[in-house]
Amino acid sequence: MRKTNVCSVGMPARGIAGLKDVAARTGLSVSVVSRALNPHPDKNARVAEETRKWVLNVAGEMGFRRNRSAEFMKRGGVATIGVFLPASPNRLVADLVFGIAEVLEAEDFPMQISFDNFAEGFRRFLEHNMDLSHSGVISYPSLVDDPKVEAEVKDYCRGKGRMVLLNTALRLDDVPVVAMDEELGGRMAAEQLLERGCGQFCVVGKCMGRQKGFHSALADAGRKGNEFNGDPDGLKRLASFCRGGSEDRPVGVFAVTDILALRVMRALSGGDARVGTEVLLVGYDDLDLTGETTPSLTTIHQPFREEGRMAARKLINLIYGGKEDPVLISPRLVARESA
Amino acid sequence: MRKTNVCSVGMPARGIAGLKDVAARTGLSVSVVSRALNPHPDKNARVAEETRKWVLNVAGEMGFRRNRSAEFMKRGGVATIGVFLPASPNRLVADLVFGIAEVLEAEDFPMQISFDNFAEGFRRFLEHNMDLSHSGVISYPSLVDDPKVEAEVKDYCRGKGRMVLLNTALRLDDVPVVAMDEELGGRMAAEQLLERGCGQFCVVGKCMGRQKGFHSALADAGRKGNEFNGDPDGLKRLASFCRGGSEDRPVGVFAVTDILALRVMRALSGGDARVGTEVLLVGYDDLDLTGETTPSLTTIHQPFREEGRMAARKLINLIYGGKEDPVLISPRLVARESA
């Protein structure tokens, strides 16, 4: 419900104030107002500094909001930002969507999300977006590192396509990657286990960066970690290894995933090496229920919401001709009962 | 990368085929093509059936996709669909987003998501969207039943605003509500517990519909359920109640939420009433890790993805002048170790 304004000059019939309305109010032409209000003016878009300030003021008062559709229609494309995410219905993806949506909403950018898990899906998505000449793309191609995909990405970026990649192994010029610092996450797990006085160390499951960070932190302390698979067999072996733990010198276990961590708990349940005392356990992801398990799970939280925000901000800047560098985001440890 | 076409008549310079391209190819005027391709033609938009089929064919071959921004710009609004969801970073919300995004993407509708938990946020969202004259809104106002919100909703719908509400207590003419059948969910929990031979029954936590369904299924079987709060005190009382269970005649517990279910597990841990034998436990929501706890949790799955799909489809139909009824979606039981 729009508040009725005392001054009715240049107020729109319905909806929000547009360029035309601001122009009417200021008495300037639409062109000038457009240029003054454009945060990313093109070369020949010169406006007197004084005029710009004035227009900016009036526009602010009138609650001007640029119509992105019209902006990009004129520019020969579609305002919509394409988002490609893995189809995992968990808090990680939800957080990512929160972050992206938050800044896109603030900037009045619409989006279109596509969910899929595989490289093939990502390629389809790119083709689709190329044709639509979307203003830009944020994508989380699930750690894809595939030459065909790489070609497709390059193709997309050759024209006006702008792209930000999330947590991927792909490295391309002019395509900034926003990623989680997985090695740091692994280090954090090791450091917590070290600090809590563990005598022996295990890592369960495969995840390059996390494992690497874990081992290197251990090495820094003159210790060594043992590797176990996440399959039933590996877990069985881990369970028997854990019998060597005591309250004094617990065994420290790092599961590269919360899911794996819960499987470790299960493998250990019923035995006499209890998680939280004889065995200290750290997971990774901070999924929904990790705070409610018994014992509650110490885990590495990944700030996906922040990652989403950064990606969206970078993309918008890119679209308007800016330049962006890759960035690494630090996870943080959430200490609970299990370690 | 668009495939090069043998026939180059009416192929667009770049991007996808538009109305103009189809017109060029068929030799018809843009107006006719527009009407032929419009699935929701206005009153006076009459086209020869023969023409329509032909155009439809050609358009299909050319890979025509309507530019929604332009369509709605002309219609005096913005194509973007506003989506308002609770800011809960869990699989429920993720699933909802999946479902909505899936159909919107297929229909080339862009969207804008806003996350908030409270009625106040929803009102801000509506105001914002009213001004933007969004083509429509899907909202999950977190079970709100607030006269102020109701007024705002009515106001929004008075004009061209179209809206679909999710899981809300609000009931308004012309605003279809897509909701989960919570009573049925409660019934399912009771029936599972009955079937597994429980002798006594408890429900933990407050949630009207779910409780009601639970009790009524129990009543149908000539049984009665005891209510417990979800706070520490209530859980303590529940734990002592559960000591009455045996393998033969277990106590059946229905937690109205998975989180509560895990708290029940914790309250019972260490005692001699074990979940899965002396105590049978059913949760609600089927969150991320419920399949991995020990014992794994039997729970009621809510098909939020399907709910999202339905809501989006209904909204689109509404936008084009269709009529839609409210609908109730059935949850389903996921049987695991705890019951």
Next chain:
DNA sequence: TTGAAAGCGCTACCAG
């Protein structure tokens, strides 16, 4: 430094 005018892709109105 400013303004007028063309045009992005589409629909709606009005003539034929």
Next chain:
DNA sequence: CTGGTAGCGCTTTCAA
């Protein structure tokens, strides 16, 4: 039933 034309809100030549 079909075609021409105006115009949605904006950017971008091009002239003044």
